[in-house]
Amino acid sequence: MDKSDFTKWSNRATDWGQTYLDTLRERPVRAQVSPGEIMAKLPPQAPEQPEDMEEIFNDFANIVPDGMTHWQHPRFFAYFPANAAPASMIAEQLANTMAAQCMLWQTSPAATEIETRMVEWLRDALGLAPHFSGVIQDSATSSTLSAILTMRERALSWRGNKSGLSGEKPVRIYASAQTHSSIDKACWIAGIGQQNLVKIPTDAHYSMSTQALRAAIRADRKAGFLPAGIVICVGGTSIGATDDVAAIIEVAKDENLYTHVDAAWAGSAMICPEFRPLWHGVDGADSIVFNPHKWLGAQFDCSVQFLAEPSAQIRTLGLRPEYLKTQGAGEITNYNEWTVPLGRRFRALKLWFLLRAYGLEGLRTRIRNHVAWVKELEGKLAAHPDFTIITELRFSLFTFQYTPKDGDANALTAALLAKINDDGRIYLTQTQHEGKFVIRMTAGQFDCTRDDVMAVYDVLVALSARLSPQAHP
Ligand SMILES: Cc1ncc(COP(=O)(O)O)c(C=O)c1O
Numbered sequence: 001m002d003k004s005d006f007t008k009w010s011n012r013a014t015d016w017g018q019t020y021l022d023t024l025r026e027r028p029v030r031a032q033v034s035p036g037e038i039m040a041k042l043p044p045q046a047p048e049q050p051e052d053m054e055e056i057f058n059d060f061a062n063i064v065p066d067g068m069t070h071w072q073h074p075r076f077f078a079y080f081p082a083n084a085a086p087a088s089m090i091a092e093q094l095a096n097t098m099a100a101q102c103m104l105w106q107t108s109p110a111a112t113e114i115e116t117r118m119v120e121w122l123r124d125a126l127g128l129a130p131h132f133s134g135v136i137q138d139s140a141t142s143s144t145l146s147a148i149l150t151m152r153e154r155a156l157s158w159r160g161n162k163s164g165l166s167g168e169k170p171v172r173i174y175a176s177a178q179t180h181s182s183i184d185k186a187c188w189i190a191g192i193g194q195q196n197l198v199k200i201p202t203d204a205h206y207s208m209s210t211q212a213l214r215a216a217i218r219a220d221r222k223a224g225f226l227p228a229g230i231v232i233c234v235g236g237t238s239i240g241a242t243d244d245v246a247a248i249i250e251v252a253k254d255e256n257l258y259t260h261v262d263a264a265w266a267g268s269a270m271i272c273p274e275f276r277p278l279w280h281g282v283d284g285a286d287s288i289v290f291n292p293h294k295w296l297g298a299q300f301d302c303s304v305q306f307l308a309e310p311s312a313q314i315r316t317l318g319l320r321p322e323y324l325k326t327q328g329a330g331e332i333t334n335y336n337e338w339t340v341p342l343g344r345r346f347r348a349l350k351l352w353f354l355l356r357a358y359g360l361e362g363l364r365t366r367i368r369n370h371v372a373w374v375k376e377l378e379g380k381l382a383a384h385p386d387f388t389i390i391t392e393l394r395f396s397l398f399t400f401q402y403t404p405k406d407g408d409a410n411a412l413t414a415a416l417l418a419k420i421n422d423d424g425r426i427y428l429t430q431t432q433h434e435g436k437f438v439i440r441m442t443a444g445q446f447d448c449t450r451d452d453v454m455a456v457y458d459v460l461v462a463l464s465a466r467l468s469p470q471a472h473p
Pocket of ligand 1: 265
């Protein structure tokens with residue numbers, strides 16, 4: 001295929017895409033294939049000679065969609081959503097066509113300046129203080145890694161990058177057990193080590209105990225460790241647990257520690273002022289991450305990291321070899337100096353399209369609807385004798401078990417979940433909570449309706465009736 005065929009094939013892809021989106025509801029949400037099934041359809045070697053685009057396109061249509069789990073399906077209630085509002089998909093196509101590589105201002109002035117403006121738009125939309133600036137990353141994992149590397153370097157007075165960690169006091173990071181595994185991974189990669197990520201106990205609400213946090217930091221200092229930073233959880237992945245942000249930041253300030261707030265999922269909800277009390281005090285944080293691709297509607301991938309003072313992170317990650325210098329430039333922003341990778345995609349474009357095409361009010365309405373519908377579903381399930389709510393609604397997430405009169409609730413809940421996902425009408429996933437196998441329910445897909453959420457109740461009742469003869473009378 002050459003450039004002269006671009007219109008033909010991109011139109012064909014667009015037509016395919018429109019039909020796909022229009023008929024998405026008819027597909028099972030989760031891929032119904034077995035491991036190895038797709039690979040068996042692919043020849044073991046790459047072709048030596050060019051193949052016809054018609055054949056390539058047909059193979060795509062015949063092999064790929066049935067081998068995919070459909071994250072844009074309105075009845076996707078698993079994990080957290082990864083969204084793709086139509087306007088942001090279009091922006092992504094345009095960015096792809098320009099093959100944008102946005103490592104330096106010079107390689108992409110429009111991308112750099114739109115990125116700066118989009119971070120400002122989102123900062124204001126989330127109600128954050130005007131001193132925050134920020135950068136767009138691929139994932140919350142990368143944003144958190146950047147923050148944890150910054151914690152390490154700041155605590156070591158920037159000796160780590162230069163001389164390595166040997167001979168230094170072991171650096172310690174603090175977080176609750178409710179934080180995402182990306183915090184653990186960041187500590188591995190940063191050379192801090194799993195055992196130096198101190199998991200602080202939580203209180204009755206699954207928020208980090210500030211008393212225990214303070215005690216752990218002080219005990220560590222006495223024992224010769226080097227406390228460096230605290231990761232604060234707002235909307236944890238398992239059950240939506242949320243720390244007391246203001247109280248933890250107070251401890252951090254007393255102890256001169258750097259703070260990073262992981263609001264990868266729940267951050268989007270902060271465009272609605274009524275949720276902001278849940279991260280009260282956040283303006284005192286050093287770093288905050290939220291993923292507009294999760295709940296706001298931006299095409300995956302898109303993670304925004306806000307920074308109170310970017311110089312610490314730039315000092316940690318910024319390198320300017322001769323071949324990357326911009327000759328004759330004065331003060332310009334080179335966003336690669338804020339992040340781990342050098343090459344960067346043009347992610348700001350999809351935010352620009354998203355925020356303009358739906359408006360903040362349109363996005364707020366979606367988030368408010370998701371929360372209200374999931375709350376309604378929680379109420380219906382709570383009233384059913386065979387289901388028990390295990391953790392109550394946090395943002396748009398609650399967890400439950402299948403608890404008929406007889407039988408082991410963990411095993412029955414696992415069996416019900418398998419049945420649900422083999423059935424394909426809805427998609428739910430699980431977590432472990434205090435030794436219980438529970439099903440997580442969260443809505444956040446961009447086109448999800450009240451009927452879609454209520455369908456969960458109907459599917460649960462119908463499939464559980466087939467599973468267990470011991471339901472409550
Ligand atoms: C609270 C939280 N933090 C971090 C992550 C990691 O996100 P990413 O896939 O963008 O690295 C997730 C993923 O779901 C999450 O829920």
